[in-house]
Amino acid sequence: MNQINILWVDDEIDSLKSQIIFLENKGYKVSALTNGYDALEFLKDNIVDVVLLDESMPGITGLETLARIRENNQQVPVVMITKNEAENVMDEAIGSQITDYLIKPVNPNQVLLSLKKIIDNKRLVAEKTTTAYQQQFRTLFMALNDNPNHAEWADIYKKLVYWEMEMSKSDSPEMLEVLHSQKAEANTEFAKFIARHYSSWMQPKNEDAPVMSHTLFRDKIVPYMDPSVPNFFILIDNLRYDQWKTIQPIFAESFRLMEEDTFYSILPTSTQYSRNAIFAGMLPAEIEAKFPEEWKNDDEQGGKNLYEESFFAAQLQRLKMDSRFSYTKVINHADGQHLVNNMHNMLDYPLNVIVYNFVDMLSHARTEMEVLKELAGDEVSYRSITASWFEHSHLHQALRKVADRKINLIIATDHGSVRVKTPVKVIGDKQTTTNLRYKHGRNLNYDPKEVLAFRDPRDAGLPKPNVNSSYIFAREDGYLCYPNNYNYFVNYYRNTFQHGGISMEEMIVPVARMVSK
Template identity: 65%
Template sequence: MNTINGEILWVDDEIESLKSQILFLKNKGYMVEAVSNGYDALELIPKKHFDVVLLDESMPGMTGLEVLQKIKAEWPLLPVVMVTKNEAENIMEEAIGAQISDYLIKPVNPNQVLLSLKKIMEGKRLVSEKTTSNYQQEFRNLFMALNDRPNHEEWRELYRKLVFWELEMTKSGSTEMMEVLQSQKSEANTEFFKYVSKNYADWISGKSEAPLLSHKVFKEKVAPSLKAGTPTFLVVIDNFRYDQWKAIQPLLSQYFQLEEEDTFYSILPTATQYCRNALFAGLLPVDIEKQFPNEWKNDEDEGGKNLYEDVFLEAQLKRLRLDSLKMQYVKITNNEHAKALEDNIHNYLRNDLTVIVYNFVDMLSHARTEMEVLKELAGDEASYRSLTLSWFEHSPLFGALRKIADKDIQLLITTDHGTQKVRTPSKVIGDRATTTNLRYKHGRNLQYEDRDVLAFRDPKLAGLPRPNVSSTFIFAKEDVFLCYPNNYNHYVNYYRNTFQHGGISLEEMIVPVVKLRSK
């Protein structure tokens, strides 16, 4: 029995002249029904299942465009290929605007029609097969790179490739190869944890060459771009991973030209009060505490931990001798602030530098306690990216950026740290002063599983303040989350498969910093 590749409805007033084409398609495994006018086509469509309609544009009685409008009104998901002698631009634009799947100019040869049908009906399968084949060839290269003791630059490139393949696999829908990729990503995080554990203290002390870290990002990536008279917008999106940047990049590329895409290493702990303060101060947390004893807050201190970012930034600008530039700092923590930003964005064009801190995760989940909502909406990395894309596309932030896209501006987008989906619980015992974070903790007399964490008994070795004389910092590896023994099972079930930050993983530590310009 021959396999049927698809059922086609071909609508053309000169259908008799297409017999050889129809025979060619039938020999290729397609069932073809032919009619000579739009009325017969509209009568036939609800009675039979068709995969694609081949529609002539120029027909007496009812034109192809009129038939197309009626098809899209009644059966919007039915693919239509417009076939026409008319190359007039307005005809093409009207057909494309009505969401045709393809456009063929007469005379068409049989292979053109076949290619169009394959693209529409078998495109996803063909893409999936090609993606799978390409990844299988790349798999060995990635495996060898993982086992070749990569340095910090090679780790960034390796992570970039893993994200590339994850996005490709998501598009192609290849579930089997996605499982292989996830396994490879997990292995990469295991090796990355070992690498960071071995080298982090030396990076902080300067004993070995360090990657670009949070506290150097402004000086290295932002400051060189600043100049009086050219408005620069620095957008810092909270909890923004590299794969989330790749998800929104196509939207921004419609309005801005990408000049540079880079990544940097977020400092430990990969938490806002440490990373973002370091970004704006241009200092490690231990040095921020020394220079700003009244503004720096440790985890257990009362009050907000990121209330002085503008103060830190002004001090850094002064150190860099950029304090003559007109700078404005804007913090977005709710939708009212976001709408005000969109409404007033043109006012910021008077500044040399406008810094916009956008609390992205807070905006998504409305409150951190509503974790179940985010958990359902973002069950895995692909849906988390999809949620990011949907949020950004409809956000006042994107609306604001679109409003100034036609001005001569520079746009830099970065973050404080990423997030990791946690799956593996690990028990920690501490006293009342122990912090409650799931991916890192500090306190006195901590008891923990050595294999699950990187520990610093002297926080200064990690560039961190020492809240108490005997404070120890611990950072969770890979997808581990740290739980107390009390009510253990409840908290394990509550937090498992949620996105957390503060620990050591590729997703949390290697994060984007990108530079764009108006087109």
């Protein structure tokens, strides 16, 4: 490690000689000055890693010196050291972006600990994270090979997401590669698990089935609702569990998390199937039977999610619930501004449904636009761009407008997405659908080892557009490509985020309840 340069500014610097020697013996280089003016001159010509700054000094105070430092250098860490414990002094120091705050008299180990937190934090966190994951690796490996049920699969996925997000904070590419290999192995086993159990989950009143799209509202939202306050059910389209964990701290600035869980998206893990199922409280085959005019199959003309509001009204009626609700769908900037302007009016309704479409649009736009491929090139940057969007979104702005009112907030999604890497060759006729993670058609030709196939769509709770229609779903990180222009499409879609198929990222998705603080 390169030597760390410390600037210690204190008008009683002579009394700190023993502490300076202590730090120098630990490998730090310490420059000592007695006033703020000299410190500012020193910083013009010298690179410093940390400034230790006394608050009470003649000439200009530590706070005044700090303000001058920040005018020229926003990055250098500053530790304020003071005898003054007054709250207003602490508040002003913190507001001026100090890195740490120590009360005199300080002992050498206090200063050393502060320096380690500032300078060695990333390295220490990386070492601790790597060691902790190494200890967990075997536990996760055993869990994967212990025939997990759907609840245990959700727990495995949450743990893998946790470690992926922790690893992304540290500089440990070797261990991150090990984690990605374990996650890929988990997705292989997960696809086998879905292949064994999915058809049985589609059977009515199967008590072993997880909460899924069509039972989400009944099982995970109705019990959360508070009849004494306005309830907001916010569905953020295509929000993976790791993306939820990324934006959760922003929600937490205004709302208190009461409960967090996951549920399973139905297949295909795409908006027209999973979201319609959520609002109708039915499987797609049931929706088609009950609403034949409104349901649209992939190969039919017209919008596929135009009737969510009427599907939802019918579900409320079927559940014998209060039928008064507002429904708002945000798919562009104007819709977002309307949401912000109308937020207070929603407080008059017992239930407000908000469908927000940005993350899904980001996923699709990333496929088409080179600049977004660069900005969201992997899971880490995809999470980062999601957090940046939410922090500056109309949705966040709208929620902050009512954060001071007593409300009940339920956040969910319809499906997730997975970064595809492995092309799978499929042959179909002209009527075969174009989706990359699932296809349905009459004459599909494929390798059965590479997909999950339902020759009778009704086994998967899906409509059967034609007598010979069947569905196939890509597993793990596969994506389905036709032989025509095969190499072009393989290269064009590799490493894009897609949905519709079978992976933990697409199927195990978040639902959470929050209340006003």
